[in-house]
Amino acid sequence: MTTTSYGPDVIFERQAGSAVSRNSGEPIPSGKGFGSVFTDHMVRIGYRAGEGWHGARVERFGSVTVSPAAAVLHYGQAIFEGLKAYRAPDDRVLLFRPDANAARFQRSARRLAMPEMPSELFVRAVEELVAADRGWVPPTDRGSLYLRPFMVATEPFLGMRPAEEYLFCVIASPAGGVFSGGSGAISVDVCHDYSRAAAGGTGSAKCAGNYAASLPALHRALSSGYDQVVFLDAARQADVEELGGMNIFFVFRDGRITTPPLRDTVLAGVTRDSVIALAGAAGHPVVEAPYTIEQWRADATNGRLSEVFACGTAATIVGIDRVRHRDAEFTVGDGGAGPITARLRTQLLDLQYGRAADVRNWVRAVP
Structure with a gap:
């Protein structure tokens, strides 16, 4: 593992062998359409009552394992966000108003009695994934990289109360136009x-x-x-x-x-x-x-x-x-x-x- 620090309270571990594996000039792999092809990596952060946010890491994209008794499967504590990364003409990679998405993610969490993620941690998690998969961001005007942060309740518990354990992840998928057709x-x-x-x-x-x-x-x-x-x-x-x-x-x-x-x-x-x-x-x-x-x-x-x-x-x-x-x-x-x-x-x-x-x-x- 290597670690990347973004301030005193936000440190991400990076899984060994998780280097960028493609070039932005390469064609995006074909699939069934928007949201069916995913980048090489994902971000994972845990939360536990009394401990707070922990275990922030960038790792290879893969399955998430939860207990059959996980609260999200029974009581639906699940929220998400959507934002994009864009490649500028000078090859910079840009995010558009990620702080607004972070604020809305907090509001959604409050409404579902879930822990509120600090805005800095939310934005840094998104930046970590984009940095790891920068090569997946399409060239200017040929699409964007859609980013999906989400949080689910993972505590194995069937009682009626807010869960005490959660998983936050960020995944990404290259995006072209969502709607097809020539009329616009x-x-x-x-x-x-x-x-x-x-x-x-x-x-x-x-x-x-x-x-x-x-x-x-x-x-x-x-x-x-x-x-x-x-x-x-x-x-x-x-x-x-x-x-x-x-x-x-x-x-x-x-x-x-x-x-x-x-x-x-x-x-x-x-x-x-x-x-x-x-x-x-x-x-x-x-x-x-x-x-x-x-x-x-x-x-x-x-x-x-x-x-x-x-x-x-x-x-x-x-x-x-x-x-x-x-x-x-x-x-x-x-x-x-x-x-x-x-x-x-x-x-x-x-x-x-x-x-x-x-x-x-x-x-x-x-x-």
Whole structure:
């Protein structure tokens, strides 16, 4: 073992023989698509009540062994994050707002009664993996390296209380475009019989159960030829809240932009927050206000609504053109991604790839 220190409280062991094994110019191994091919290494850190975080190490990517009685398998204490590493034109490798992901990871942990990981440790863990697998970061504009930090309860215990032992890991997968198609936009199915989250629930936490609950509706949408599903509020099935894994924005002919407000049923997306700032700087202030599916349909029909887009780490920013609502379908604008959607996407990608001035200190170079 060798050790790498990132300050007095954060020391990682590096498994022997875990050197970088590929060059960034090599083609990414083919697979079934996004999230099915993984890099050579992973980060592993343990937590035990009374001892705290311990055993931080970079090791070869491999299986994780837990007891059949592990609390995560029975009571679902599982949270995760998603962020990316980008290769700049000068060959630096950049992270985009990892501190925001660290803060959200802490909020998710609090909601599920899990230990909060210090922000410095979270970011350093991500940097350690990227440094070990730097060669997996694709060249500029040919993709990115998707990073998945996650934490699960590993204590073998079947009683009803928060677990006292946890495992935190970071794994990585090379990423191209999540959605295929030439229009630059996706189609969506509006769900009326399933709810993603309810008031007082876990909708604002990035926990595994939220995504499991969304899968029947997503499966139905995919089976019907749509790319994603839109969820409405649980109480009235009226207000648009978010897609299965992305936030949503509405762009009007007069330049106004609206997005659903943050509450305990909507995830506070890092990309969402970035879009609000970029749109405001470009002269399109964003209003965070409720917006119903009936308003969406009416405004698309009468022409008041010109563009709709979704955003998230995996897809960045993608337009929404075709919408199925109950038994009818309508189209937003002229179809495809609109001009404001396209400009915001370009601005965001220019920041993430280090091509634009980072006036907000959002970009962090990996040592």
